Amino acid sequence: MEEWVGYKWHEYITRQALGEFPEHAVHLKDEARNLGILFRALGGDPALSLVTAEPRHFRLRRRFLHKLAGTHRKFELAWRDDQNLRLPERVALFPSASLNRDLYLWLAALAASPEPEASDWLTGNQAMVQDVLARWPGLERIYQRLVSHSLQWRPHPDDLPPVEAAREDAIRQALIHPGSVTRIPGAGTDPWPVILWLYPSLNQRPANGQVIGDDNTQSSPGGLSKKRKRRQAERVEGFDRDQGLMIFRLESLFSWTEFIPVDRAGDDTEEEDAEAVADDMDMISVSNDRRETSSSIKFDLDLPSEENDDLRLGPGIHLPEWDWRSQSYREKFCCLQPMLARDAQPADLPEPLRRPAKRLQRQFSALKPLKQWQKRQVEGEELDLDACLEREVQNRQRQGAIDQKLFVRCQQSQRDLACLVLADVSLSTETYINNHQRVIDVARDGLQLLSEALQASRDPFALFAFSSRRRDHVRFHHIKGFDEAYTGTIRGRIQALEPGYYTRMGAAIRQATRMLQARHEHQKILLLLTDGKPNDLDLYEGRYGVEDTRMAVQEAHKAGLTPFCVTIDDEASEYLPYVFGSNHYVVIRDPAQLPLQLPKLYLNLTR
Known part of the structure; x- marks a missing residue:
């Protein structure tokens, strides 16, 4: 009471x-x-x-x-x-x-x-x-x-x-x-x-x-970001929690703020009400209390050794990066390393994907080149019997000028386009979207179904994936080139994709743009699959990463490409209109539907 x-x-x-x-x-x-x-x-x-x-x-x-x-x-x-x-x-x-x-x-x-x-x-x-x-x-x-x-x-x-x-x-x-x-x-x-x-x-x-904290929030232009407040802090002497029975400071006994020893070096502890408690505290006390214990040792995102890593294709490609603060390019600032899966083995299409793959193959086979015979041509492979018969009638009746177009010519209807699919395989794709399926699993299924469909349509296409760890190591995974046939080897490379590292999106888009520019097709589509914002360890966070990615997309437009982004990020509508434009992205609300939605999106883009 x-x-x-x-x-x-x-x-x-x-x-x-x-x-x-x-x-x-x-x-x-x-x-x-x-x-x-x-x-x-x-x-x-x-x-x-x-x-x-x-x-x-x-x-x-x-x-x-x-x-x-x-x-x-x-x-x-x-x-x-x-x-x-x-x-x-x-x-x-x-x-x-x-x-x-x-x-x-x-x-x-x-x-x-x-x-x-x-x-x-x-x-x-x-x-x-x-x-x-x-x-x-x-x-x-x-x-x-x-x-x-x-x-x-x-x-x-x-x-x-x-x-x-x-x-x-x-x-x-x-x-x-x-x-x-x-x-x-x-x-x-x-x-x-x-x-x-x-x-x-x-x-x-x-x-x-x-x-404590920074200004890098988890959202971007267009809407309200997730709140990340700055907090007032004081630095205090560390104490040994194993000595004595007191686990808090006596002077805070009658205050709302208790001295709670929080180990900032560890990220695995979960506290449901931690943010609410921090909001109620006027001052957060921070001490240097980092003891080297076996439970707190972490090797986070370290690169694997050479013999355990994927194969490196060449010495690396140096690419520029856009610095929005100085409004200029940093020439040769990023090093993009083409990679090829070391342990990928030829594989068949997984059983759950075979039925939808057959349905897509029937649908996309209607797009493959068809032979069309053009009648009444001056030159051609065969004679046009109707035209020859009419000429003989005109010759006997001596009526006017005689038509000289007496041949038929076979011409194939071509879809003059090429598509490069670029998939984000950063560590965030390790996240589970339901009890048994990860984002990377859904992305792999989507790549395989889209490849089966494009193989049926005979449209030239290439598949690549990317991740990064700082600017000097942007990993560009080679899955399928334009000149490679879609075989069990390509399926094995898709199934060998694993999540890791970060998302330096601008460098990957620039390399994909260069590859598409070398194609002779009239329509060139750059299809990007991702699950989040561009980010990396070295300043490539917040507006810096968004601005560099936006500039890379603009470069693709100027090169005559059609960049399009497919994402499952719930907050994508806050920043993708600024990066790709309002008509060049789509958000898949149910990630499990990505494999079936991806071929439909491709059809809409290429009609």
């Missing part, structure tokens, strides 16, 4: 102190799609990811109620950097849902404006507000409503000391009349947060700690 009363009291005090309207709250996850469309429609950088903003610490002059409830120390505010646009996870400051939603719309519009020339936070935000209102006058009414309600949320100057009151008057003036204030007076505390402005990025480390 006492616990329940205490909880209700805490809930009441906190609600009164926050001054929010939870019944009218609007969440970013519900508005992310519309905000992404608006942000890019107004000229925002299409490569930016929309993610939630982590709380910022402020040193404010708080009221007694704020101190009692422990509120108004951290605020989620909007900001952007080269990687992300960060918006509050939840807005409930205003007494209506439409106003809270308008705040999201205004922040997205403000973030879409160009970087101001002014370097300081005050004049820069005023310049951006003026630019937005000048370009989009329809937002004037929304902005004025937001200003009116946000001023009610801010402290009144009459309740502040003279120095802080002068600063608050300057900020209010800048909100009401953007561009009218050039500087704000200094004070001993931080100014009350301006929720209608953008704040600088959080790249600096706090004075009394450090930031």
